Amino acid sequence: MNKIVIENLTLQYTDGTESLRNINLGICEKAITVLFGPAGGGKSSLLRCLNRLNDMADVKFASGRILLDGIDILSPKTDVITLRRKVGMVFARPVVLPFSIRGNLTYGLEVMGEKRRSKLDQAVERSLKQAALWDEVKDRLDDQAIALSGGQQQRLCLARSLALEPEVILLDEPTSGLDPISTAKVEASLQELKKNYTVILVPHSVQQAARTADYAAFFLQGELIEYGQGKTLFTTPQDKRTENYVTGRFG
Amino acid sequence: MKTIFPIHRNLSQQLGFGLLTAMTLATVLPIIAVIAYIIVQGAPAISPEFLTRVPNNGMRNGGIMPAIVGTLYLTFGTAIFSVPLGVAAAIYLSEYAADTWLTRIIRIAIINLAGIPSVVYGLFGLGLFVLFLQFGTSILAASLTLSIMTLPVIISTSEEALRAVPQSFRTVSISLGATRWQTIRRIVLPEALPGIITGVILGLERAAGETAPILFTGAAFFLPRLPGSPFDATMALPYHLFVISTQIPEMPFQIQYGTALVLIAFVLGMNLIATVIRSRARARRQW
Amino acid sequence: MESQLSWQEFIITRVIKASGYSAIVFVALIFYFLLREGLPTLTEVSAANLFSTRWYPIEEYYGILPLISGSLVVTFGAALVAVPFGLGTAIFISEITPRWAREILKPLVELLGGLPSVVLGFLGILVLSPHLRALLDLPTGLTALTGSLLLGGIAVPTIVSVAEDALDSVPRSYREGAWALGATKWQTIWRVTLPAARSGVLTAVMLGVGRAIGETMTVMMVTGNAPVLATKLSSIFSPVRTMTATIAAEMGEVANGSTHYHTLFFIGMVLFLISLAVNITASAVVFRQQKRAERVLS
Numbered sequence: 058m059n060k061i062v063i064e065n066l067t068l069q070y071t072d073g074t075e076s077l078r079n080i081n082l083g084i085c086e087k088a089i090t091v092l093f094g095p096a097g098g099g100k101s102s103l104l105r106c107l108n109r110l111n112d113m114a115d116v117k118f119a120s121g122r123i124l125l126d127g128i129d130i131l132s133p134k135t136d137v138i139t140l141r142r143k144v145g146m147v148f149a150r151p152v153v154l155p156f157s158i159r160g161n162l163t164y165g166l167e168v169m170g171e172k173r174r175s176k177l178d179q180a181v182e183r184s185l186k187q188a189a190l191w192d193e194v195k196d197r198l199d200d201q202a203i204a205l206s207g208g209q210q211q212r213l214c215l216a217r218s219l220a221l222e223p224e225v226i227l228l229d230e231p232t233s234g235l236d237p238i239s240t241a242k243v244e245a246s247l248q249e250l251k252k253n254y255t256v257i258l259v260p261h262s263v264q265q266a267a268r269t270a271d272y273a274a275f276f277l278q279g280e281l282i283e284y285g286q287g288k289t290l291f292t293t294p295q296d297k298r299t300e301n302y303v304t305g306r307f308g
Numbered sequence: 309m310k311t312i313f314p315i316h317r318n319l320s321q322q323l324g325f326g327l328l329t330a331m332t333l334a335t336v337l338p339i340i341a342v343i344a345y346i347i348v349q350g351a352p353a354i355s356p357e358f359l360t361r362v363p364n365n366g367m368r369n370g371g372i373m374p375a376i377v378g379t380l381y382l383t384f385g386t387a388i389f390s391v392p393l394g395v396a397a398a399i400y401l402s403e404y405a406a407d408t409w410l411t412r413i414i415r416i417a418i419i420n421l422a423g424i425p426s427v428v429y430g431l432f433g434l435g436l437f438v439l440f441l442q443f444g445t446s447i448l449a450a451s452l453t454l455s456i457m458t459l460p461v462i463i464s465t466s467e468e469a470l471r472a473v474p475q476s477f478r479t480v481s482i483s484l485g486a487t488r489w490q491t492i493r494r495i496v497l498p499e500a501l502p503g504i505i506t507g508v509i510l511g512l513e514r515a516a517g518e519t520a521p522i523l524f525t526g527a528a529f530f531l532p533r534l535p536g537s538p539f540d541a542t543m544a545l546p547y548h549l550f551v552i553s554t555q556i557p558e559m560p561f562q563i564q565y566g567t568a569l570v571l572i573a574f575v576l577g578m579n580l581i582a583t584v585i586r587s588r589a590r591a592r593r594q595w
Numbered sequence: 596m597e598s599q600l601s602w603q604e605f606i607i608t609r610v611i612k613a614s615g616y617s618a619i620v621f622v623a624l625i626f627y628f629l630l631r632e633g634l635p636t637l638t639e640v641s642a643a644n645l646f647s648t649r650w651y652p653i654e655e656y657y658g659i660l661p662l663i664s665g666s667l668v669v670t671f672g673a674a675l676v677a678v679p680f681g682l683g684t685a686i687f688i689s690e691i692t693p694r695w696a697r698e699i700l701k702p703l704v705e706l707l708g709g710l711p712s713v714v715l716g717f718l719g720i721l722v723l724s725p726h727l728r729a730l731l732d733l734p735t736g737l738t739a740l741t742g743s744l745l746l747g748g749i750a751v752p753t754i755v756s757v758a759e760d761a762l763d764s765v766p767r768s769y770r771e772g773a774w775a776l777g778a779t780k781w782q783t784i785w786r787v788t789l790p791a792a793r794s795g796v797l798t799a800v801m802l803g804v805g806r807a808i809g810e811t812m813t814v815m816m817v818t819g820n821a822p823v824l825a826t827k828l829s830s831i832f833s834p835v836r837t838m839t840a841t842i843a844a845e846m847g848e849v850a851n852g853s854t855h856y857h858t859l860f861f862i863g864m865v866l867f868l869i870s871l872a873v874n875i876t877a878s879a880v881v882f883r884q885q886k887r888a889e890r891v892l893s
Contacts, residue, residue, distance in 0.1 A: 110483055142485040152476040155499060155594045165484035168494070203594045214480075221485065321781035325691060331683035335751055336700065339707045342718060393614055400615030404608070416878055417618040423802070423870040424625065425809030427839045431846070431863040435628040439851065456621050463618070489604045510709075517711025520811040520839075524846050546713045546812075553717045554816055561721070568714050579709050583702065 060086035060225060060255040061107065066121030068102055068111075076102040078279045080121070084225075084272075089247060089256040091270035091287065093263060094302065098276035100259045104227045107257070108144040109137045125225070142169070145218030149230040149261075151210035153202040158194055161202045161213060165221045180220045188216035189246050208239025215246065225255045233261040244269055263303055267291040275299045343576075346568050353566025367530070367552050368560055372567055374534055378447075378542035379516055379574065381535065382526070385451025386458055386515045391508055393455075394462030398504075401463070402470035403492055422460035426520040429457045433525040448538040450526025457521055458511040465507025469500040474595050502589030509582035517575050519546040545571045629867055633860035640854060650822035650836070652845065652855045659862060661822040665739070665835035668825045669814055672743025673750055673807040678800055680747070681754030685799070688755070689762035690784050701759065708752030716816030719745045724817055731832065737819035739835045745813050750803035757802055761795020762788060794880055801877040805870055808839075815840035838862050 061084035068077040077099040084090050092100040105111040106123060109130065122129045130140055142165065154161050162184055163177045171177060181198065185191035190212045194205070202213060211231060218226060228247075232240040247256055247269060260266040266273060270287030275296070283296045294300040301307055361371030405411045433453030443449040473496045481491040497504075519527075528541040529551050535542045549567045552559050636645070640657045647658030688700050723744065724736025731740075765788050773783040789796065819834020822841070842859050849856040 108483060110479070113479070113482060138485050138487065141483055146483045148476075148480070148483075150476070152474075152480045154477060154480060154495060164481070164494070165486075168481075168484070168486040168490045201594070217484065318779045318781065321779050324781045328683050328687040328691060331680050332687040332700070335680050335684045335755070336703055338748070339703060342710075342715075343706075345722070346714070346718070393617060396611050396614035397617055400611045404611060405615060414615060414618055416875065417622045419878060420622050420871055420874050421618060423805050423809070423874045425811060425839055425866050425870060427811040427842045428625070428629070428809075428863045428866050428870075431632075431842060431860060432625045432628050434846070435632050435860070436624065440628075456625075459618065459621070487601070487604055489607055513709060517709075517713070519711070519713045520843055523843055546711050549717055550713050550812060550816070553720055564717065564721070568717055571711060572714055575709055575711060576706065579706065 058086050059083040060126065061257075062122075062124040063103075064122045064124065066103075066106065066123060067119040068099070068106065068121075069117055069119045071115040071117055075119075076116075076279055077106075080281050082274055082281055082284060084255060084257060086255045087251060087253065088271040089251050089258055089269055089287075090272045090274065091258050091260055091266045092274050092276060093260055093266040094276035094282075095307070097278065099279040100276050101229055103276075104146070104229050104257065104259060106131070107225070107227055108141050108146055109135070110141075110146065112137065142221045143223050144225040144227060145221060145223040146227045146229065147211070147214050147218060147231045149233050151207060151214050151234070153205070153210050153213060156202060157199045158202045158205070158213065159198040161217055162220045165217065169221075180222075184216040184220040187219050187246070187250065188212045189242055189249075190216055206239075208235050208242065211235060211239065211243065212246070215243070219250075223254065225257065226250065228256070228258045230259055230261040232265070240265075263291075263305070267303075275302065277302070343572065346565060346572060349561070350565035350567075350569030353562040354569065358566060359570070363530070367548075367556055368558070368563065372545070372548060372570065374531060375543040375545045375548040375567070376570065376574075377534055378527075378544040379546075379571075381447055381542055382450055382454060382522065382544055383512050383516045385447055385538070386454040387508070387512055389452060389455035390458045390462055390511065390515075394459050394508075394511075395466050395504060397459075397463045398466030398470060399492060399497070402467050403488065403496065418460045418463055421456070422464075424457075426457065426518055427523075429453055429521040430523050430525060432456075433521060438525055444539060445524070445526055445528070445541045446539045447526055447535055447542050450522040450542075451538075453521045453525045454515040454518065457518070458515045461511035461514065462508055465510065466500070466504045469503025469507065470496060472503065473499045477595075499593075499595075502585055506582045506586045506589075509578050509585070513575050513578040513582070516578070517546055517571065519544075519550050522547060545574065626867065629860055629864040632857060633862075633864040634857075636854070636857040636861040639857060645858075648824045650841070652858070655854075657854070657858050659838075659858075659865075661824040662836055662838045662841050662862065663865075664825045665818070665822065666808060666837040666839070668739050668831060668835055669742045669746060669818060669837055670804060670807045672739060672831060673746035674800075674804050676744060676747030677750035677754055677803050677807070681751045681799070681803060682758055682796065684751070685755045685758035685762060685796075686784060686789070689759045690780070690788060701756075704752050704755045707748065708756065712749060712810060712812045713816070715745050715749060716813040719813065719817035733832055735819060735834060737817055737834055739818055739825070739831045739833065742814045742818035742835070742837075743831070745817060746807045746810055749810055749813060750807045753806050754799045754803035757799035758792070758796045761792040761799065764795070765791045797880055798877050801873055801880075805873045805877075808873075809866065809870060811839040811843050815843050820844060838866055842866075 063080050063082040066077055066080040067075065069075050080103065092103060094100060102111065118131055123131050154164060156164065159181055162181045166177055166180055182191065185194065190209060193209060202210065205213060232243050235243070247258065250256055258269060260269065273287050273290045274284045275282045277298055283290065283294060283299045290299070291303055294303055358371045359376065360373050362373060363370040401414070430453065433449055437443045437449035437452050438445055477495050478491050481495055522544055526541055527544050527547040529543070531541065531543055545567065549571060552567060553564050644657050646660055647656065648660050649656040649658045650661050684704065688697055692700065719741055724741050727733065727741055728736030769787050769791055770783055773787045778786070814837045818837065818840065820836045820840060821834035822836040823833065825835060842862055845855070846859055849859065
């Protein structure tokens with residue numbers, strides 16, 4: 058079952074350069090789909106289309122549709138606020154807001170208007186457990202979030218998105234600044250999360266892509282070259298360019 | 309022998325550096341001298357009576373309390389009008405405005421407001437507030453005039469403070485489903501607040517010391533009572549100093565210096581508060 | 596609850612946008628009022644009178660040339676003082692002193708900028724002018740020279756502040772590149788750093804000069820207030836009257852709507868246009884420099 062269907066998506070910047078060219082892609086629900094490829098391929102741009110974060114940049118959509126549960130989220134009538142709660146995002150560098158740990162986690166709910174202490178506390182505990190951070194910070198929830206280590210901050214960012222109970226989680230090179238242990242923790246969390254959420258990941262290395270992907274899509278210079286199951290795409294790629302990238306002949 | 313710059317064989321460099329050092333000293337030492345001189349000459353005049361009593365004998369005796377109170381009223385009045393408007397304009401420029409020709413015109417307008425001579429503001433205040441809107445020579449007219457004069461300073465410093473807040477905060481906030489205003493209210497504005505406050509204080513400090521804008525719009529030389537409403541005129545420290553140093557024969561020097569001392573103490577005091585706020589905020593910043 | 600938030604947000608956003616445009620509104624308003632009260636001068640006073648060299652409103656002489664010359668003389672003198680000292684201090688603070696000294700010197704100079712002009716005028720009357728009078732053996736200490744010196748002192752903090760910022764923002768790599776090529780610090784300053792900061796430094800000078808032209812109280816208190824056209828070099832040792840001082844001194848005594856009243860507004864309009872011209876030129880210079888820099892760096 059496809060959670061998201063991308064149809065003929067072409068993305069242009071206001072200065073005319075193209076970022077994505079005619080992408081057709083289906084994202085399977087409750088699985089990890091990996092978008093990988095060399096820099097400049099358009100993967101981050103595609104991610105930012107999925108939660109309409111591109112509205113903030115100098116982007117103008119040229120054409121195409123993105124269907125989330127059958128509804129086009131690129132249409133002007135879309136309620137982007139609700140969309141962004143449904144489709145959460147974790148960025149490459151952990152960006153903690155200048156609040157306490159608790160404050161970071163409840164931010165998304167508070168801007169929704171949620172004031173009930175009990176609901177907020179529940180969300181805090183639930184999301185921290187899902188991000189495998191609960192045990193480490195449960196005694197210092199009111200400390201400033203900036204005091205956490207890099208790996209902890211990134212898991213906090215993941216928890217922050219999870220607090221809103223999204224349906225889709227987007228991760229843009231989430232472990233690029235982290236040490237191997239933190240990276241492993243994040244990847245383990247993703248394996249747990251995919252049981253309940255649709256996960257779309259832009260990895261920072263081909264190895265990470267191969268480790269985590271249930272499905273994988275290879276992007277090169279704005280085009281989707283190949284799409285397939287994780288098990289087979291990395292071992293027996295169909296397209297020559299995919300093979301060259303996966304085996305390290307360029308990148 | 310240690311010097312503050314390394315000894316070079318290059319003679320022109322040494323001469324050049326020496327010249328610049330001399331110039332800087334010539335600029336800086338007089339500042340210290342001026343302030344010290346006023347303190348020394350004016351301190352004897354400062355007493356509780358001076359600060360709380362009304363002047364008498366044609367200003368040659370008594371205190372300057374009404375002028376102090378008047379300056380406080382004017383500063384407060386200026387703040388009421390210029391701070392909300394200025395900060396809102398800064399928020400617009402920093403968070404909402406696109407890079408269009410209209411925005412560029414707004415910026416040029418702000419630069420122009422900053423450069424208009426203070427006496428021209430006085431004329432404008434006279435024309436618009438005192439006469440056309442018939443507020444008369446009043447605290448209201450003077451405050452409004454001073455507010456427009458202070459606007460550019462508040463807008464520029466506030467905008468700078470807002471822009472300094474990292475863009476990543478805004479991106480994260482939006483991605484969590486907040487609207488632009490929620491992002492500003494919950495994250496950007498609080499983080500920019502120390503910088504904004506510093507700018508506001510510096511702007512108000514300048515307004516407190518100005519004479520020309522209030523000359524025809526609100527300042528009076530001698531009033532028997534303290535102003536009772538915004539439509540009354542008021543005495544004010546800078547205007548008071550001007551009159552007693554130029555219009556009154558046989559004015560005791562001590563009172564003149566005392567008045568000058570109170571004025572600069574007020575102004576420098578605000579400067580000090582602003583500096584303290586700025587450095588404490590910088591230390592506590594999470595970015 | 597969500598719809599209530601967006602209704603509030605809608606209003607707030609509108610208010611913020613309106614505030615953004617307020618600067619334009621005020622500039623336009625100021626210009627309008629100056630015009631409204633100043634233009635009648637052109638109908639009430641003949642051009643020959645207006646541009647004559649005699650300013651004596653009591654007898655209906657409205658020649659503004661002495662006032663313009665007074666402003667020019669005093670401003671020019673102020674620039675002569677302020678530009679070298681201001682730039683010199685800015686270069687010193689930015690390029691020569693260590694970091695810790697900068698944190699002391701810069702606020703100290705900015706302190707001078709914060710002193711009310713009436714205080715400087717006051718000191719000018721009580722301290723500077725008697726000294727100058729004695730030193731130079733003049734009939735009076737209230738002259739253009741006194742005004743220039745004080746105005747220079749007022750303009751210096753502006754020049755130092757803006758120029759120092761401009762010099763400081765020249766990338767370190769420029770200086771390091773020059774040093775690596777064997778230039779001394781002094782050579783680097785003059786041949787690399789200063790040219791690189793050219794637009795900021797120019798802006799600083801223009802803003803300082805703009806400040807000097809617009810200064811009112813100080814000049815009113817120390818320049819002697821004699822509206823006499825400056826004709827010789829030695830005029831700098833005689834009293835003059837600036838445009839700003841004229842308005843400030845005479846506005847309190849004029850009848851609303853009289854010719855004198857209109858003429859003062861006319862002078863105000865001239866001042867407004869001068870400051871407009873200075874500011875637009877300064878912005879244009881900076882803008883062009885920026886464009887050039889963008890082209891070079893891209």
